[in-house]
Amino acid sequence: MRIVFAGTPEFASLALQAILAAGHEVPLVFTQPDRPSGRGLKLTPSAVKQTALAADIPVMQPRSLRLDGKYPDDAATARQALLDAAPDLMVVAAYGLILPKWVLELPVHGCFNIHASLLPRWRGAAPIQRAIEAGDPETGITIMQMDEGLDTGDMLLKQALPITAEHTAASLHDELAAMGAQAVLEAISRCRQGKLVRQPQPAEGVTYASKLEKSEAALDFSQPAAVLARRVRAFNPAPGATVQLPGLNDPVKVWAAQAVAQPAARPPGDLVSASPQGIDIAAADGVLRLLELQKAGGKRQSVAAFVQGWRP
Structure with missing residues (x-):
């Protein structure tokens, strides 16, 4: 044709x-x-x-x-x-x-x-x-x-x-x-x-x-962990999902994360733990574990590499 x-x-x-x-x-x-x-x-x-x-x-x-x-x-x-x-x-x-x-x-x-x-x-x-x-x-x-x-x-x-x-x-x-x-x-x-x-x-x-907006990038930890994990996947690569971590001035881009079904025992958005296995942040019904991140102006890193250069 x-x-x-x-x-x-x-x-x-x-x-x-x-x-x-x-x-x-x-x-x-x-x-x-x-x-x-x-x-x-x-x-x-x-x-x-x-x-x-x-x-x-x-x-x-x-x-x-x-x-x-x-x-x-x-x-x-x-x-x-x-x-x-x-x-x-x-x-x-x-x-x-x-x-x-x-x-x-x-x-x-x-x-x-x-x-x-x-x-x-x-x-x-x-x-x-x-x-x-x-x-x-x-x-x-x-x-x-x-x-x-x-x-x-x-x-x-x-x-x-x-x-x-x-x-x-x-x-x-x-x-x-x-x-x-x-x-x-x-x-x-x-x-x-x-x-x-x-x-x-x-x-x-x-x-x-609806069209993706940059304003959607910031993760809202009052939502369930499973919802947040889906947003990370949905916004990869753009506009990207971001989180504000203690000790850092700029938001960090989250490339990969997973929902963890465990009680956070902390208010949503609080840091629960940080290790080479993951950075855990309290969500509405559990924990979101961050697995791959990128600082502003930096390179994409595994969480194990990221925590080496970051102290909350």
Whole structure:
């Protein structure tokens, strides 16, 4: 098929690579404008742009696709490029721009979205992190026929993946990215064969995965230890979970922690003990044991290495 692709981060790049490897023609790619990155704040192309350029595919980076919006010239140029590309289908994955009606209707088969949750649960910006934070037993990939709503379109294909106690947002992201790349190939194949079945999303079970904020990083020890341990995994690597330890001026980033089912006998937030095996902090119903940490401006360390240079 002739497919225009729209996406930005590594999650989307894997899908673009899979589409190209499967032999589909990709005449045009849309991605976000280059962003400052690193200590030097050098403008850096997105993962999708890098993949597209390596494959000699033209790249468009409009600031908006709304013809009546803030950047109408960007949108008009993008519209002409999309018309010239004459796509059978548009595949979208973590693009970062809202697609107006004219985009949704231009491809012959419309726009497919690769969404990292089992819709209708976790519509929105951060489905991977929110699923871990909430303690969901599973998540997955939904290939959706896009409409003008926020992740409200008909479901075309769903694949589930169990969430384990070892999953962080980073590791779950990588598994879902690989799953999404294969799932969209299956959806494209069914589309070519005329075998796609559209299933409207049920009204029951809708939840929204709000964008992660830096203000969420600080752990609230009035919550149960199991909830705090999930937040550490959900916010790894970003925005990171933080804790204020005695004797240190700045919060410490927590990379790994586990809930310990034992009475803390101390008010929530108090230091219970510190050893090479873990730093225990009282929570609402037990103890959160910190296992891997990073001081502000320092390197990521095991708790055994961390306690050598820290005295509460």
